Amino acid sequence: MKTADTMLDIRYRPGPGRVILTGTQALIRLLLAQRRRDAASGLNTAGFLSGYRGSPLGAVDIQAHAAAALLAAEGIVFRPGVNEDLAMTAIWGTQIVPLFPGATHQGVFAMWYGKGPGVDRSGDALKHANYAGTTRHGGVLVVAGDDHAAKSSTVAHQSEPALIAAGVPVLAPSSVADILELGLYGWAASRHSGLYVGFKTVEEIIDCTASVETGLDVPIILPDIDPDSVAMRLHEPVLAQEARVLGLRRPALMDFVAANRINRIVEPAPGARLGIVTAGKSFLDVEQARADLGLGFARVLKLGMTWPVEPGIVRDFARGLEEIVVVEEKAPVIEDQLRAILYGMAGAPRIVGKRDETGATLFRAESDLSAADVTLGLGRRAQRLLPDEAREAALAHLAATIEAGHALDFGAHRVPHFCAGCPHNTSTKVPEGSRAMAGIGCHFMATWMDRATDVYSHMGGEGAAWIGQAPFTTERHVFANIGDGTYHHSGLLAIRAAIAAGVNITYRVLFNDAVAMTGGQHVDGPLSVPQITRELAAEGVRRIEVVTDEPEKYQGVADLAPGVRVSHRRELDAIQRAIREIPGVTAIVYDQTCATEKRRRRKRGTMADPAKRAFINKRVCEGCGDCSLVSNCIAVVPVETPFGRKRAIDQSACNKDFSCVEGFCPSFVTVHGGGLKRPEATRAAPPDDLPEPALPPPEWDMVVAGIGGTGVVTIGALLGMAAHLDGTPVSVVDVLGLAQKGGAVVSHLRFGAAAGAAQALRVPAGRANLLLGCDALVAGERETLDCLGEQTRAVVNLHETITGEFTRNPAFSLPMARLRQSLARRVGEAHLDTIEATAIATALMGDAIATNLFLLGYAWQ
Secondary structure, eight states: OOOOOOSGGGGTOSSSEEEEEEHHHHHHHHHHHHHHHHHHTTOOEEEEEEEOOOTTSTTHHHHHHHTHHHHHHTTEEEOOOSSHHHHHHHHHHHHHGGGSTTOSSSEEEEEEEEEHHHHHHTHHHHHHHHHHOOOTTOOEEEEEEEOTTOSSSSSOOOSHHHHHHTTOOEEOOOSHHHHHHHHHHHHHHHHHHSOOEEEEEEHHHHTEEEEEEESOOOOOOOOSOOHHHHSOOTTOOHHHHHHHIIIIIHHHHHHHHHHTTSSEEEEOOTTOSEEEEEETHHHHHHHHHHHHHTOTTSEEEEESEEESOOHHHHHHHHTTOSEEEEEOSSSOHHHHHHHHHHTTOTTOOEEESSBOTTSOBSSOSSSOOOHHHHHHHHHHHHHHHSOOHHHHHHHHHHHHHHHHHHHHOOSOOOOOOOOTTOTHHHHTOOOTTOOEEOOSSGGGGGGGSSSSBOOOOSTTOTTTHHHHHGGGOSOOOEEEEEEHHHIIIIIHHHHHHHHHHTOOEEEEEEEOSSBGGGTSBOOSSOOOHHHHHHHHHHHTOSOEEEEESOGGGGTTOOOSOTTOEEEEGGGHHHHHHHHTTSSSEEEEEEEOOOHHHHHHHHHHTSSOOOSEEEEEOTTTOOOOOHHHHHHOOTTEEEEEETTEEEEEEOTTTOOSOOGGGGSSOTTEEEEESSOOOOOGGGGSOOOSOOOOOOOOOSSEEEEEEEETTSSHHHHHHHHHHHHHHHTOOEEEEEEOTTGGGTSEEEEEEEETHHHHSSOOSSOOTTOOSEEEESSHHHHTSHHHHTTOOTTOEEEEEOOOOOOGGGGTOTTOOOOHHHHHHHHHHHHOGGGEEEEOHHHHHHHHHSSGGGHHHHHHHHHHO
């Protein structure tokens, strides 16, 4: 194919073609597609985007800002919300536009976004807005981001129950391409029915990068209806609203869904005895199972709308079936509706899903479902109806593959930790005799460190649990951590509640000038340390202290609240010991910029990079670990020498926080001026006799396992773009969780037919052709081991990258020999290549950040 234009605009350019998009970028393209569709129909509409970031929808605002010029040119306004429910209320306002004089457009189509807990907290606003309705040329899409396995959430969540409670129908896209199609149907359904339309997304869809066809015609059929009968009305009595929702709008929705085949029988299988009903991400897992087990004899119904399920297609689908297996994650939303629809139908098939006919678990309701879970479950049901020896052998092989991976996992895991130089390394310390309550944000990770930090709450409830505990305990005081983003979102109300209750609590407002948890965005709105101190003082906080790593920057600052003292972070312990003795609500505002954001800004030239570095003299170091204890920093690493274990500063990881030099140790050397010496090796010309690598087969599955923040996702992005430019179908799924905080990250890359077909987005159990183990520990974790089989080639970096445990245990080391042994047992010694990639890449390039790309090149050769 002709090499594509790779500029940002190509992702959003109108017209047909193949582009590479993430799920998040597909949402941005969807907004543009709706506006262009309206323009082509002669409609003068505008668009509106608002919500609040949170995984898996943590980058919607980043992508919207990146495409700001394109959005503005199409009349689409982006207004990030201070919190989810206020954003929902703003969305409500867009539908009011044509009902008042002065409207500049015929209607405004709107998109709200937020993670599952944000849907929950917005329930009141959502129900009010949904019952009020939409306008004929408006429409609302409610994009909910669900984290079924709580990979980066404090609670596992599923949005359907909350959306259903608000009377909001739910669409469930199964792929990036599905987002572009179902989204247009969603807005059309919202306009036609007068209802808001939910749009359920999960990590595997939103964090997927795929090469997709765009500009395809999406024919929309509008059944006959009086638009005014369902549209929003001013001053409508409350019960009249409810009557229209139930009596007019929902039937109109059902007519639209049926007319446009939102739910489709994708495999009719005449004469079938077994039927499968599924939706969303689970549809791809079902298709993977059908391909692997030869289940072409089963009838398959893919639901585009999971609630309310349109009864007509269910009855048509069920005729002649002996059994229907419902495959869905979490609660039985679809399964329960199918039972209600088919109740009393002559010859109705047996329905199984969460449990089989004996009450035994078939597809668990907790966590999420893997492709292997779905394959094993469907395989058992298929064998019950139509036994087959080859299928039985395939199921046994799959079960053995998973069991082998589990047996080799010996429990060592890369747990996320504060980044090198993170402010929370210091700000979350608790004085002896006290404890702290955790909050939402990166600082939540203090709960699994030795920091006397335990109880946590939902976002905005930080510290409020103490109001209920305080009257019934002899404990006099607690600290509560609250991030600046959470404070601005809704957390100030918790502080107000504590003041009203008269409890003794010190809020530590952690001002790090970035929403680091979701990508380093700025807080949505003006927020500064002086402003926070004035707000706290106005609320009635008894004592306010500012603690910072740069007290000099407050010289001449006159707008702090009266009586506020600014101190260096070295004084934190003394300040906390004193402030906990003061009755009532007190506060410490800890001001230090996010370390990762500092690094980004220094690279961009927007923040000064101090010409200063810390080193450890190994001959003086006694290996006591005091520097790690003081700094809690993962840039302090072990070095094995003939004289025993010593310490060093990983200059590639160091973010120049310099808290490590505060330890009581003569081995530290601080160098002022100059920079790191460039290694001699980088001046050598590369060899010109490298053999040309053999190309892999057209279908190729690859797993990249490494550490968040080291460029694992970059590997997937590079290979994904390369495949796209080559015209090869590709999908890349990044399993992140809290990975950007030094935890495990695994990327699943599928090339060729496997990527182009409707099959599982993650590499199925035992199917990987290549494991690129950028970190041996993540490569040896169970989730990675499950993907490996006898055909897998594994290329693994054997460099020991220490975990956060080392900051607390000076003797801690990784079981590198056992990790290598596990991988060798899994793929075979002949298929395992290990290399000290970090040392070589650092010697070549002067920075360990080159490690993963070096390892990729090694694997390629």
